[in-house]
Amino acid sequence: MGNKKVNKNKKGIFANYAKKTKDMALNANQVALTKTEEFVSTSIEITEQWQGVADKAVKGGLKLAAKQQELVFDILNEIKGDFKEGQKRFKKLVA
Template sequence: MSTKKSMLDTPKKLVIKVLNRTKSSLKSVNGYALNTTEEVVSEGIIVAEQWQTVANKAIKGSLSLAATQQDIVFDALTGVKKHVMLSKKRFTKLIA
């Protein structure tokens, strides 16, 4: 038996060593990417919930404001109608 090492054993061991290091590095990078993505999504959900609360308040406030403005418009239109009818009566008295 020969105690001499084969010339192919050393490169093969080097390749296996490099592949193992690459696998462990990729696992580490994959774990980091997964954790980072999870944090980003969680923060996005929290921020979206906060904006949804703000939007709900804005919608409720705007609906009440719109109702008030609508009442003001109808009151103004009623006033204009009364004024026009009074002016019509006055004008017909002047002409007749």
Template sequence: MASTKTKKAKATLINTTTNTVLGLTTKANNIALKTTEKVLTKSIDLTEKGIGLSSKVVKKGLKVSAKNQNLVFDTLETVKDKAVKFLVKSK
């Protein structure tokens, strides 16, 4: 009989330990999931901000490029006009 009580006590201890470990593992898993979700959300937010900033920089860069292109064409037009006037005078 003592043997049966000992086996039941061991089984109860094993069940209690198993349930405790399962509970702790579940809590740890929940913490890991919440932390991962926070990190992912923050990463997405920062990525969106970075994309917005990149978009603004590209737009400004395109505006500057357009102004530079207009300046180059205006300069070429002026040089062309002067060259045409010079060629007409030299004939």
């Protein structure tokens, strides 16, 4: 009879350890889930901020490229005008 009491006591101890282990695993799972949600939320916020920065950079880059293109064509028109004027002068000198 004493042996049954010891076995019953061992089962109770193991059941208690099993419950504690299960509770710890559930708690760890909840902590991991919470931290993962925080990580994803923070990642989304940071990504949105960088998208804003990238958008501004692209728009600024396009404006800069447009101004550079205007400048190039203005310079080419000036060169063309100078070249035509030089041709006229050359023709007068040679003729």
